[in-house]
Amino acid sequence: MRGKADSDLVRRQNRMLVLETLRFHGPSARVDIGRLTGLSPATITTITLQLLQEGAIVERADLAATAGEGRRGRPVVSLGLNAEAAFLIAIKISIGTLEYALADYAGQIRARANVTVPTRRLSAQDFSKRLVFETQKFVRDNVITRNQLAQINVAAQGVTDNVNGAVGWSPAFRVSGVAITGPLADAFGVPCTLANDANMIAEGLIARKAVATHGTTACVFMGYGIGMGLVIDGAVYHGTSGSSGEFGHMNHIPSGALCRCGRRGCLEAYASDYGILRSAENLPDDTPCPTHAVEPEVMIALENAARRGDQNAVAAFKTAGAAIGLGLARMIALLNPDRIVLSGAGTRALDLIEPAIREAIELSVAEPLRQNLVIETLPIDRDMIIDGTIDAALRQMDAGLYATTQAMAAE
Amino acid sequence: MRGKADSDLVRRQNRMLVLETLRFHGPSARVDIGRLTGLSPATITTITLQLLQEGAIVERADLAATAGEGRRGRPVVSLGLNAEAAFLIAIKISIGTLEYALADYAGQIRARANVTVPTRRLSAQDFSKRLVFETQKFVRDNVITRNQLAQINVAAQGVTDNVNGAVGWSPAFRVSGVAITGPLADAFGVPCTLANDANMIAEGLIARKAVATHGTTACVFMGYGIGMGLVIDGAVYHGTSGSSGEFGHMNHIPSGALCRCGRRGCLEAYASDYGILRSAENLPDDTPCPTHAVEPEVMIALENAARRGDQNAVAAFKTAGAAIGLGLARMIALLNPDRIVLSGAGTRALDLIEPAIREAIELSVAEPLRQNLVIETLPIDRDMIIDGTIDAALRQMDAGLYATTQAMAAE
DNA sequence: CAACATTAATTTGGACGCCAAATTTAATTT
DNA sequence: AAATTAAATTTGGCGTCCAAATTAATGTTG
Numbered sequence: 117m118r119g120k121a122d123s124d125l126v127r128r129q130n131r132m133l134v135l136e137t138l139r140f141h142g143p144s145a146r147v148d149i150g151r152l153t154g155l156s157p158a159t160i161t162t163i164t165l166q167l168l169q170e171g172a173i174v175e176r177a178d179l180a181a182t183a184g185e186g187r188r189g190r191p192v193v194s195l196g197l198n199a200e201a202a203f204l205i206a207i208k209i210s211i212g213t214l215e216y217a218l219a220d221y222a223g224q225i226r227a228r229a230n231v232t233v234p235t236r237r238l239s240a241q242d243f244s245k246r247l248v249f250e251t252q253k254f255v256r257d258n259v260i261t262r263n264q265l266a267q268i269n270v271a272a273q274g275v276t277d278n279v280n281g282a283v284g285w286s287p288a289f290r291v292s293g294v295a296i297t298g299p300l301a302d303a304f305g306v307p308c309t310l311a312n313d314a315n316m317i318a319e320g321l322i323a324r325k326a327v328a329t330h331g332t333t334a335c336v337f338m339g340y341g342i343g344m345g346l347v348i349d350g351a352v353y354h355g356t357s358g359s360s361g362e363f364g365h366m367n368h369i370p371s372g373a374l375c376r377c378g379r380r381g382c383l384e385a386y387a388s389d390y391g392i393l394r395s396a397e398n399l400p401d402d403t404p405c406p407t408h409a410v411e412p413e414v415m416i417a418l419e420n421a422a423r424r425g426d427q428n429a430v431a432a433f434k435t436a437g438a439a440i441g442l443g444l445a446r447m448i449a450l451l452n453p454d455r456i457v458l459s460g461a462g463t464r465a466l467d468l469i470e471p472a473i474r475e476a477i478e479l480s481v482a483e484p485l486r487q488n489l490v491i492e493t494l495p496i497d498r499d500m501i502i503d504g505t506i507d508a509a510l511r512q513m514d515a516g517l518y519a520t521t522q523a524m525a526a527e
Numbered sequence: 528m529r530g531k532a533d534s535d536l537v538r539r540q541n542r543m544l545v546l547e548t549l550r551f552h553g554p555s556a557r558v559d560i561g562r563l564t565g566l567s568p569a570t571i572t573t574i575t576l577q578l579l580q581e582g583a584i585v586e587r588a589d590l591a592a593t594a595g596e597g598r599r600g601r602p603v604v605s606l607g608l609n610a611e612a613a614f615l616i617a618i619k620i621s622i623g624t625l626e627y628a629l630a631d632y633a634g635q636i637r638a639r640a641n642v643t644v645p646t647r648r649l650s651a652q653d654f655s656k657r658l659v660f661e662t663q664k665f666v667r668d669n670v671i672t673r674n675q676l677a678q679i680n681v682a683a684q685g686v687t688d689n690v691n692g693a694v695g696w697s698p699a700f701r702v703s704g705v706a707i708t709g710p711l712a713d714a715f716g717v718p719c720t721l722a723n724d725a726n727m728i729a730e731g732l733i734a735r736k737a738v739a740t741h742g743t744t745a746c747v748f749m750g751y752g753i754g755m756g757l758v759i760d761g762a763v764y765h766g767t768s769g770s771s772g773e774f775g776h777m778n779h780i781p782s783g784a785l786c787r788c789g790r791r792g793c794l795e796a797y798a799s800d801y802g803i804l805r806s807a808e809n810l811p812d813d814t815p816c817p818t819h820a821v822e823p824e825v826m827i828a829l830e831n832a833a834r835r836g837d838q839n840a841v842a843a844f845k846t847a848g849a850a851i852g853l854g855l856a857r858m859i860a861l862l863n864p865d866r867i868v869l870s871g872a873g874t875r876a877l878d879l880i881e882p883a884i885r886e887a888i889e890l891s892v893a894e895p896l897r898q899n900l901v902i903e904t905l906p907i908d909r910d911m912i913i914d915g916t917i918d919a920a921l922r923q924m925d926a927g928l929y930a931t932t933q934a935m936a937a938e
Numbered sequence: 939c940a941a942c943a944t945t946a947a948t949t950t951g952g953a954c955g956c957c958a959a960a961t962t963t964a965a966t967t968t
Numbered sequence: 969a970a971a972t973t974a975a976a977t978t979t980g981g982c983g984t985c986c987a988a989a990t991t992a993a994t995g996t997t998g
Binding site: 118121125126133277285331332346357359361363371442445447449453480482488 | 529533534536537541565566686696742755757759765769770772776781788853857860861862863864887890895
Binding site for chain 2: 991
């Protein structure tokens with residue numbers, strides 16, 4: 117049970133519903149919002165009037181023309197999210213790089229920046245300071261003056277603690293416990309959130325309607341690392357501290373191959389780019405892991421070698437597939453998902469690893485658990501982490517705006 | 528987002544809140560309900576008046592005396608759930624046995640019955656028929672006349688499909704796809720629900736406040752089989768088809784020991800009673816699994832042998848602990864729970880298996896994921912499945928009653 | 939033992955939300 | 969210009985909640 121309900125809850129929920137509808141379906145007429153939400157025209161008038169007054173949405177006269185096709189009656193007035201209502205910054209922390217994006221309330225990216233930062237050479241405190249410094253620079257460079265900054269969201273690889281807003285362990289750092297949200301919130305005075313990068317991919321898929329709003333979908337990311345975002349009934353599951361879906365560091369073989377996390381036998385040590393490369397080169401499985409990402413060209417060359425019949429390469433991809441397959445089989449037994457979505461650069465080699473994945477699942481998952489299971493590949497190869505981070509931030513901003521009951525009263 | 532909100536939603540949610548409060552805290556005065564729910568006295572008066580008129584709750588004059596201790600002012604009137612409001616039947620299906628319980632709306636068990644049925648020798652259809660027959664007999668034996676039967680809930684081991692209300696695979700049956708809820712619903716005309724037995728243990732723990740209403744708790748059951756119920760934010764997670772938490776049939780070692788589910792390498796093949804027994808007796812790991820439960824005496828003898836230093840027995844329990852520990856480690860990586868509760872007869876041997884469990888977790892779970900993790904043992908050894916099934920049924924009945932908006936209008 | 943104090947529960951009056959139905963608005967068609 | 973059509977708004981009513989006033993039931997006290 118969610119707690120007591122009153123008229124305030126009703127208004128907030130319905131305002132949120134209207135905002136979500138506009139975000140999901142794009143600019144829409146009041147009639148359409150009514151049809152999509154199930155709310156009466158009278159209510160839509162009231163709610164949209166408030167949102168217009170607050171500046172969250174705007175009339176889109178520019179879209180009126182489209183309707184003119186023998187359409188009689190009073191023409192519709194399209195309403196859309198007010199792009200200028202607020203701005204957000206999405207930051208992606210990777211090894212050696214900070215990636216910035218500035219987006220407006222409509223979700224459009226207004227500016228980007230990549231900053232080289234020696235993440236693995238800085239202390240926790242120095243990194244926090246540097247992060248604030250670079251963010252201030254990004255804000256200055258893009259003159260967010262009259263436009264208000266409303267939210268900063270950060271995505272990082274590894275184990276993130278999104279309660280305390282710190283990175284527990286990440287390949288990007290040599291140190292642990294790097295504070296992220298605290299310093300940013302202090303410096304900018306806006307809500308800041310830290311999250312795992314794979315979970316942000318899942319957020320992006322939800323926003324793009326690539327994931328159903330019911331049931332359980334596991335969004336697996338394969339590439340330099342292996343990650344997973346779990347979507348349960350349309351919402352990303354974050355776990356207790358925010359680090360659910362550490363699929364890559366789920367144990368595959370006890371005391372097995374060395375992983376860059378320092379442990380042995382993680383799935384990632386067999387199925388990530390560096391794991392595949394290591395086994396293709398017949399290196400001992402305790403060969404130290406590279407601290408930098410494997411160049412795509414190297415992986416593409418290895419894939420092509422495998423396709424030409426290079427036995428070492430073939431075996432390496434097969435090993436990777438078996439690891440992922442067994443990991444998925446274990447996940448399926450635990451969670452009984454209805455859908456698995458594979459994404460990331462690693463899917464480029466899907467032809468080489470998929471048979472082993474399917475074989476492992478068939479071998480170790482009970483038939484009733486897999487008979488209705490859909491496994492599919494997301495063709496989108498580009499980096500979806502920033503996009504998903506923006507989507508998550510927008511959702512939080514909607515939730516902030518919808519709760520603006522007090523602000524209305526104050527005004 | 529959950530859809531549009533209106534005054535109907537408000538009333539339903541607050542009625543449900545009042546019912547849940549009474550179920551959770553026992554009979555309470557209106558003032559106390561107000562304090563616990565956050566609703567105003569005026570609202571409590573209105574809601575309780577309706578519930579009294581509908582017969583869902585009753586005044587408990589018998590509890591008035593307890594207050595008399597120098598208490599001034601108008602005495603409280605305790606309200607409690609009306610035990611006679613409705614009745615439910617909980618059924619537990621195990622190998623060779625149907626276990627029945629009749630409970631009232633207050634959760635008190637009014638009658639029990641155990642019926643021997645050759646579950647593994649019947650066809651799917653024959654079992655369905657027999658189930659209806661035995662249930663009819665149970666109803667007749669307990670003369671549920673003026674008292675109305677409102678709900679039938681069934682718990683079964685194995686893979687349950689609670690969407691279609693059929694058992695996919697279970698050690699209780701030789702066949703698969705045994706229809707449960709359909710035949711019962713047809714025969715009795717009341718809502719019927721099928722669920723996995725481990726999930727019902729989790730339901731029981733929630734009702735007994737043994738599980739927090741926030742965060743993620745994994746309730747592991749160890750005994751003849753190995754099961755798990757996942758509680759996320761106070762609600763049992765059932766997965767897509769209702770078979771989440773097949774922890775026992777999560778793969779432990781590929782192509783490993785034979786499991787009674789017919790596959791190889793399941794965790795259960797190493798950590799369940801029969802698995803432990805098999806390895807203690809140094810039998811080949813493809814020795815066919817018994818189709819009946821291992822006698823508790825046999826396991827107790829084995830535990831004592833291990834405690835006396837019998838190396839085979841010690842090794843067998845250690846192997847079991849390692850299997851459970853590694854399984855938990857994998858689950859932790861995926862789900863980042865804040866609490867793990869171990870229960871079931873298997874916890875009797877916890878002294879023998881716990882070191883191996885902890886070792887496996889420490890070896891293969893990243894530190895940030897386990898630093899705030901609590902692992903505890905539930906002393907309750909008795910069979911909690913029937914209790915949990917009753918609790919789940921009561922919750923469904925509350926939800927049915929709270930929705931009784933229409934009934935009120937009709938009346 | 940009657941007036942007072944205290945606490946529980948109800949009643950009253952008002953606010954806010956939603957909706958149905960009537961009305962207004964802005965276009966096309968005739 | 970009048971009729972038609974469809975979107976959006978306004979009006980009036982209903983249901984929910986809450987705060988404050990009132991009533992109810994008991995213990996305390998002079």
